[in-house]
Amino acid sequence: MTDTALVIGGTRFIGRHTVEDLLDHGYAVAIFNRGNHENPFADDDRVTHVEGDRKDEMDLKAAKLSIEPDIVIDCVAYQPADVEAAVDIFADVDAYVYISSGAAYGREEIPKREGETPLCDCTPEQAASDSDASYGPRKAEGDRIVFDAAMDGVNAMSIRPCIVYGPDDYTERLDYWIHRVETYDRVVVPGDGTNVWHRAYVKDVASALRVVAERGTPGESYNVGDRRLVTLEEMVECIADAADTSVEVVHAGERELAAAGLEPDDFILYREYPHVLDTNKLADLGWDSTPLDEAMAVSVDDYRDSDRDGSEWDPGRDAEESVLEILDTL
Template sequence: MASYDTALFVGGTRFIGRHTVEAFLEAGYEVTTVTRGEHDDPFADRDGVDNRTGDRTVRADLEAARDAVDPDVVVDFVGLHPGEVRAATDVFADSRYVYVSSGSAYVPGDVPMREDETDLHPCDPEQEDEDSVETYGPRKAECDRAVFAAAEEGVEAMAVRPMLVQGPHDYTERFGYWVHRVAEHDRVLVPGDGGSLLHRVYVRDLADALLRVAEDGEPGEAYNAADRSAYSLGRSLQLIADALDTEVDVVTASERELAAHDVEPTAFPLYTPDPMLVSTDKLAALGWESTPPAEAVAETARAHVDAGVTGPEESLDRETEEAVIDALHGE
C-alpha cells in the first residue's frame, strides 16, 4: 500500500464516518473532521482526531481546512449535490479524494449491478439542487460523474457506492426495526415470502472499503461496497434471533393479504420487490473482504438492543401488525 498519514473527513462524526475514523486511526492516520457542529463529537477527547467547524457548502471553509491540514486523503461523506462535489474535487485537487456515493445512483434492473456496465440515473440540471427522495439517486449519479470528470483533469478522485449500510450507531434505525421486533415479540410479520433481497453492507466493512480505496483505488473508478454473501430479509430475522438467543416465528403475508389491512409492502424497512444486488469484485480485487453475516448481524443486533433502538417513526405500528398476523392465523 502507498504511504499516507493525514486524512481530512468532510463529515465523519455520526454513523459511517464514525466507524471510518476508527479504521483510519487504526491504520496510523491523523484524522481531522469538518462538521457544522450540530451533533455531538464522539472524538472530542480522542488523541489523533481533530475537528474543525465548517460548512461543506461554503468553499472558504473547505479551503481553510485544506490549508490547515494539508491532507494526503480526503473522504467526503456528505456530498448530496453535484455542485458540492465539483467544488470539493477542485479544492482538494492535490489530495486523494474519495466520494461516498450510493448504490441508488444505478438505474435498477441488472442483477447484479456492475460499476462499468449498469447505467446510472440521468440528472436534469433542475434536479441538481433539489433535496427530495425522488432525486436522491439522480443527484448521487451526477456527483459520481463529477468525480470522473475531475479524474480526467488529473485529480486522484474515486467513488465508493455502498448499498444499504447497517451497524452500530445507525441513526436511520431501519435494521433496528427488525431487531426490536425480534427482541420484543414471538411473531414478526414480513412482507412477501421473506425472500426480499436488498444488498447491504456492514458499516465496519464499509469503513475498511473506504480506507482501501483511499490508498489503492484507481482514480476515475467507482467501487461497489456490499456484503460478499447476500442474505434475505427472512434470513436476517433468523440471524437476529440467534444473536439475541431467542426464537422468532416469521409470519409472511402477500401483497393482497397486507392490502386487506391497508398496509403496503414498502411500509416495512429493507423491503424491495425486486432483487437489488451489486457485484463487489472490483473492491475484492483490492484485498477487501466482508464480515460473515452471522457475526455482523450479531454485533449490530446487540448494539441496537443496548441503545434502545425501536425503528423509524414512520414504521408500521405493532397493533396493525398483530391484526394482520391474527387474520392470517384465523384468530
C-alpha cells in the same frame, strides 16, 4: 511519516466508523463539519476538529490549508455542486474518495456492475434538490464529476454502498426488525420472505473507503456490500440467532396485508425487485466484508445499548395482529 486523512463529516455513522478505521490503520485524522452533532472524538487527541460549512468553499480551502491532508474522504456530499467544489479544492491530494450510492444506478438488473449498469440521469432541478426522489440522480451526477476530474489528473474515486447498517445507525432501519425480534414471538414478513435488498455493514464501508484511497484507480467507482447476501426472512433469522432467541416468521401476501390496511412497502427493507451490487471489483483490491453473524451480533449489542427502537418505520402492531388473525383462519 504518518499520512493525514481529512474526513468531511466524521461524527455520525459512516463518518464516525471511517475515522475509527483510519486511526486503527495509523493515520492522523482530522474531521471537518459544522459541529451540529456531538463529536465522539472530542476527547481523542489523535483527532483534530476543524469547524466549517462544507457548502462554503472558503471554509473548505481553510481546512485544506490547516490540515494539509494526504487523503480526503467525503461523507457528506449530497449535491453535485459539493463534489464539484471538492475535486477542485483537493485536486492535488493523493486521493479524494466520494461516497456515492447504489441508488445511483439507473436500471434494474441483477447484479448492478460498475461501468456496465447505466447511471441515473440528473436534471438541473434534481441537482439542486434535496428530495428523496432526486437522491439517486444527485449521487450519479457526483460520480460523473469524479470521473471528469480524474480525466483532468485528479486522484478522485467513488464508492457506492447499498443499504448501510450497524452500530450508531441513526436511520434505525435495522432497529425496527431487531425490536420486532426481541419483542414478539411472531414476526410478519411481507411476501414469501425471499426478496433481497443488498446491505452493507458500516465497518466494511469504512474499510472500503480507506482501501480505495490507498489502492483504488482514479476515475473508478467501487460497489460496497456484504459479500454474503441474505433474504429478508434470513435476515430476521440472523437477528434472532444474534439475540439468542427464536421467532416464528409469518409470511403475509398483498391480499392479507391489504385487509389490515397495509402494503408490502410499509415494511422497511422490503424491496419488490432485488437490489444486488457486484462487489468483486472492490474485493480485487484486497477488501473483504465482515462475516454476517459477527456483523449482526455487533449490531444487536449496539441496539441494546441504545435508545433506538425503529418506531419511525413501524407499520403498526395492531395492524400486524389483524394480519396474523387473518392468516390463522386460513
